Amino acid sequence: MEKNSYFTWPIRVYYEDTDCAGIVYYANYLKYLERARTEWLRALGAGQQKLMTEEDGFLFVVIEVNIKYHRSSFLEDDLEVRSKVGEHRKATIVFEQEIYRGDEKIVTARVKCACLDVKTHKPKAMPEELLARMTNLDN
């Protein structure tokens, strides 16, 4: 990804994240990816608690993940999650996310979410303003 074109969030690796092979357990990267998406929404004033309790609230539900594990990471590593928006339609959005340790790419992921009405759980269009802000990071 090009600099300034993504949202970054730091992660530190703790004991809870590792397994007895000495590395971060493969499912736990999905937690890191979600923390980054959540923090991005918060940074845009759209915390999930807020989204879910608003009159016309919505929630994102993950419907597909493609993730490649390039390298292992280890206890006390300082990682960085980089996130941007890829394809998006009215009620689905793809987050393109990468995890780095310094210059080394650890993980590449593509996370597709459906946008659902918080009450009916039916597909719902994302607010255009929020989408505009997520796709114009450097403006």
Add this chain to the structure above:
Amino acid sequence: MEKNSYFTWPIRVYYEDTDCAGIVYYANYLKYLERARTEWLRALGAGQQKLMTEEDGFLFVVIEVNIKYHRSSFLEDDLEVRSKVGEHRKATIVFEQEIYRGDEKIVTARVKCACLDVKTHKPKAMPEELLARMTNLDN
């Protein structure tokens, strides 16, 4: 604990449970303890989904845990959780739980729960019949 005086539930240790010190991560034993409590309630016909959706439903909320870690356990260990009821009052109950690997005691725990009304979240007396069945395992 004496034989036949407790409810037993088997646990197998997977990668997800271990950490990079090569052993089961200390918080994960609390998951094992809860699986055993949940299965015990199910065995008595009182699954948590059922308890929570009944007209006069209640739920257990853990309010205190005392846990001693005697030995480590490892990937693919076959463990056994042994559970019985200790002190109990109208709206609180103590589960005395131990985790074994064969004859070796791994963990001793005392888990105190409050019994709450599922709607009001106020303290509520446990059904006497359920309590009677939990305290008379071998009858």
Add this chain to the structure above:
Amino acid sequence: MEKNSYFTWPIRVYYEDTDCAGIVYYANYLKYLERARTEWLRALGAGQQKLMTEEDGFLFVVIEVNIKYHRSSFLEDDLEVRSKVGEHRKATIVFEQEIYRGDEKIVTARVKCACLDVKTHKPKAMPEELLARMTNLDN
């Protein structure tokens, strides 16, 4: 998948697996998938502890996951993981895995693993006999 052509493993959903949206948290299905792979290897006499400590030991490292979430699952659901081997080369193998609740498909996943030498961590061919047994489930 056709019947008898895959390895099945049951999973029960506990509190630890769910999140505050009331459903199983998306990362936790990767735990279920791994439990099933681990149990399949055990059923074939190739437990991971054993594989890792043998003279010519190897370990599987996940290098890619593609997972689709079709439906949500909930507390106390009884799920079934169905696993079979897809593409395989000398030192990589794809597990095709699905998770069902009764007749409803919850998750479809494709998990690509590298087979590494336990000492050198370099790619290593899987034992042919093990592969043969995994690809001929109904023989």
Add this chain to the structure above:
Amino acid sequence: MEKNSYFTWPIRVYYEDTDCAGIVYYANYLKYLERARTEWLRALGAGQQKLMTEEDGFLFVVIEVNIKYHRSSFLEDDLEVRSKVGEHRKATIVFEQEIYRGDEKIVTARVKCACLDVKTHKPKAMPEELLARMTNLDN
């Protein structure tokens, strides 16, 4: 605890931490407590990777936890873990830890650790200098 007499570490609650009762799952507070202990050691220049790989390395192993849950916490709560050293002997140390949300106390915990030699796994005295720095926070 009195101000300036403890080490503080912030925690944000994510989806991964909550369960379907809508609150932080009881085992996950033990993760928060450990992150705080780890960060405290790091702040003192004694990161766990470093401790474990030094010539005369040691590691802390939790041998007992007493934890009281006073209140629930929720998605996106901002929590603070406060940690100080309680009783300590040559090779054991008690961490007294509390978790707050603003002025509300969520959790009180007492975590007893053994200090082990990283090679032999036998009890080992903590370095006096490290202990002195942990017990004199405001100097």
